[in-house]
Amino acid sequence: MSSSAEKIMRGVGASPGIAIGRALVVSRSPVQVPYRPLAEDQVDREVERFREAVGAAQNELNAAKAELGPDLADYAYIIEAHLGILGDKMISQRSEELIRSQLINAEWALGLAEAEAKGIFEKVKDNYIRSRASDVEYVAGQVLRHLSGNNGIELSTIREKVVVVAHDLSPAETTQMDLGWIMGFVTDMGGPTSHTAIMAQAKAIPAVVGLERVSAEVTSGDFVIVDGSNGTIIVHPEEETLHDYRDKQEAYEIYAQEILAQAHLPAATADGRCLEVGANIELAEEVGTALNYGAEAVGLFRTEFLYVSQKTLPTEEELFTNFAAVAQRLDGRPVNIRTLDIGGDKFASSLELAPEINPALGLRAIRYCLKEPSLFRTQLRAILRASVHGEVRVMFPLISGVGELLQARQMLEDVKRELAGEGIPFDPDLKVGIMIEVPSAVAVADLLAQHADFFSIGTNDLIQYTLAIDRVNEFVAHLYQPLHPAVLRMVRQVVTAAHGAGIPVGMCGEMAGDARDVPLLLGLGLDSLSMNPLAIPRVKQVLRLASAEEWAGLAEQALGYATAAEVGRFMQGELARHFPEILAPRTPLPEDLG
Ligand code: PEP
Ligand code: MG
Numbered sequence: 004m005s006s007s008a009e010k011i012m013r014g015v016g017a018s019p020g021i022a023i024g025r026a027l028v029v030s031r032s033p034v035q036v037p038y039r040p041l042a043e044d045q046v047d048r049e050v051e052r053f054r055e056a057v058g059a060a061q062n063e064l065n066a067a068k069a070e071l072g073p074d075l076a077d078y079a080y081i082i083e084a085h086l087g088i089l090g091d092k093m094i095s096q097r098s099e100e101l102i103r104s105q106l107i108n109a110e111w112a113l114g115l116a117e118a119e120a121k122g123i124f125e126k127v128k129d130n131y132i133r134s135r136a137s138d139v140e141y142v143a144g145q146v147l148r149h150l151s152g153n154n155g156i157e158l159s160t161i162r163e164k165v166v167v168v169a170h171d172l173s174p175a176e177t178t179q180m181d182l183g184w185i186m187g188f189v190t191d192m193g194g195p196t197s198h199t200a201i202m203a204q205a206k207a208i209p210a211v212v213g214l215e216r217v218s219a220e221v222t223s224g225d226f227v228i229v230d231g232s233n234g235t236i237i238v239h240p241e242e243e244t245l246h247d248y249r250d251k252q253e254a255y256e257i258y259a260q261e262i263l264a265q266a267h268l269p270a271a272t273a274d275g276r277c278l279e280v281g282a283n284i285e286l287a288e289e290v291g292t293a294l295n296y297g298a299e300a301v302g303l304f305r306t307e308f309l310y311v312s313q314k315t316l317p318t319e320e321e322l323f324t325n326f327a328a329v330a331q332r333l334d335g336r337p338v339n340i341r342t343l344d345i346g347g348d349k350f351a352s353s354l355e356l357a358p359e360i361n362p363a364l365g366l367r368a369i370r371y372c373l374k375e376p377s378l379f380r381t382q383l384r385a386i387l388r389a390s391v392h393g394e395v396r397v398m399f400p401l402i403s404g405v406g407e408l409l410q411a412r413q414m415l416e417d418v419k420r421e422l423a424g425e426g427i428p429f430d431p432d433l434k435v436g437i438m439i440e441v442p443s444a445v446a447v448a449d450l451l452a453q454h455a456d457f458f459s460i461g462t463n464d465l466i467q468y469t470l471a472i473d474r475v476n477e478f479v480a481h482l483y484q485p486l487h488p489a490v491l492r493m494v495r496q497v498v499t500a501a502h503g504a505g506i507p508v509g510m511c512g513e514m515a516g517d518a519r520d521v522p523l524l525l526g527l528g529l530d531s532l533s534m535n536p537l538a539i540p541r542v543k544q545v546l547r548l549a550s551a552e553e554w555a556g557l558a559e560q561a562l563g564y565a566t567a568a569e570v571g572r573f574m575q576g577e578l579a580r581h582f583p584e585i586l587a588p589r590t591p592l593p594e595d596l597g
Contacts, residue, residue, distance in 0.1 A: 302533020
């Protein structure tokens with residue numbers, strides 16, 4: 004294809020699918036900023052120059068926000084976040100302070116302020132929040148662009164089919180492009196929850212992010228293959244590679260059309276058992292994507308975002324607005340709002356958490372809330388108030404026994420009385436569920452079921468606590484085994500306890516979204532599964548092809564094995580037998596192509 008040698012670069016698959024075409028490099032990694040000491044009498048002018056650059060960046064962002072079409076209106080919050088960072092004292096005010104105190108040029112001061120601000124974000128363990136450090140970098144880059152007078156490529160003028168290559172891409176930049184011409188996105192920056200990823204998924208454009216140096220190594224006009232499913236790009240592909248990828252692209256497009264066309268069908272098994280398939284979300288804005296991918300509910304609404312994204316605690320009003328927006332957007336479909344699950348690997352900038360030696364075993368989730376009743380009460384009030392705007396349920400995380408559940412329920416009753424006294428409407432029959440994610444909760448699941456309206460198994464934590472494997476420690480990641488017999492027995496025990504008490508039981512850990520585990524979960528008797536929205540179409544497809552009765556028998560057999568490896572081998576064989584087209588190990592799935 005080209006005189007240059009074929010080169011494969013690996014990053015993070017951010018939006019699935021395959022794009023093949025010419026690269027257009029729209030921005031490169033920032034150049035080294037100049038260091039220039041100032042004389043005292045130059046300082047005011049330098050601050051003025053800095054303010055002009057900030058103002059120009061602000062104008063650009065506001066213009067981009069005004070131009071968001073209806074299909075991207077839900078993403079206005081991303082531009083708001085950028086405006087917020089630009090106006091925040093950690094960038095603007097801090098840069099000005101540094102210009103004045105250290106007598107340095109605006110570019111250098113901005114670089115220092117940016118490094119300080121990114122340092123704060125990067126310490127956060129929560130992946131989503133940590134990835135927001137890239138927003139700080141993006142915003143600082145925009146100001147730097149204006150300071151240096153380099154205004155980059157005019158994105159609105161793109162009028163040929165291209166693969167856009169950039170250091171980073173913001174929604175503001177994305178909205179300037181006519182996306183009809185964009186075959187794929189590749190960027191140096193970003194992770195799976197970066198804004199490029201969110202936007203690319205919303206528009207079904209293949210994307211690979213986090214390639215680190217792609218904007219430096221690819222030149223406009225280079226021929227590239229973007230494999231958003233695998234997280235790779237191939238520059239200057241050989242004829243043979245290109246041929247292979249054209250086949251894979253065709254297979255993917257057929258698969259994507261078929262699976263999305265079926266995403267809205269109910270997840271009814273071949274023998275007529277219906278499971279509710281829901282989405283896990285963190286932001287109200289994700290409801291649109293969840294519905295597009297066929298979500299029938301939000302099985303897990305993680306509510307930590309408002310606590311970790313700002314320096315002050317969210318008010319009842321803010322929480323209420325957020326919860327009510329989700330309930331309304333779901334238009335009658337249920338949402339399980341999980342009360343604050345802070346602590347452990349989830350850090351809140353607005354809360355002063357004492358350092359702990361074993362945070363995963365420390366003051367987290369419901370334990371923290373019961374210790375901070377006024378914070379908990381504010382959340383419960385907001386959830387109850389939102390309950391008149393849709394099918395809202397409350398869900399308590401990390402319940403370890405009946406005492407804790409009764410305490411939490413008591414607070415809920417107190418808050419209901421308070422609201423009733425104030426004449427504020429709420430659903431008096433609000434359903435109360437608990438997450439089963441601590442082994443002690445499994446042991447007493449029959450007792451807990453007497454006091455809960457539903458269970459949701461959180462395998463991410465349940466596996467961590469059962470197998471004693473830190474879920475964020477890469478050195479023991481290989482021991483994190485969802486198919487471990489201990490985990491499967493626990494799931495079985497929880498289902499038996501729930502059904503014995505006549506309450507439904509779902510699963511909302513990552514395991515629920517792994518299509519290869521889903522038939523087993525069906526066989527173990529789960530009533531609902533909640534997952535990353537992108538996993539929904541495939542999980543529904545597997546459920547529709549499966550027989551609940553047959554998998555109940557196979558789950559029984561799986562429970563007879565002594566090790567995770569044996570269960571794994573058994574499952575591989577059964578998947579190949581039952582789903583030869585879509586789940587057989589040696590038939591590459593579109594996600595596995597390449
Ligand atoms: C879980 O533990 O499985 C879960 C869904 O909760 P989180 O990942 O938010 O801890
Ligand atoms: Mg959990």
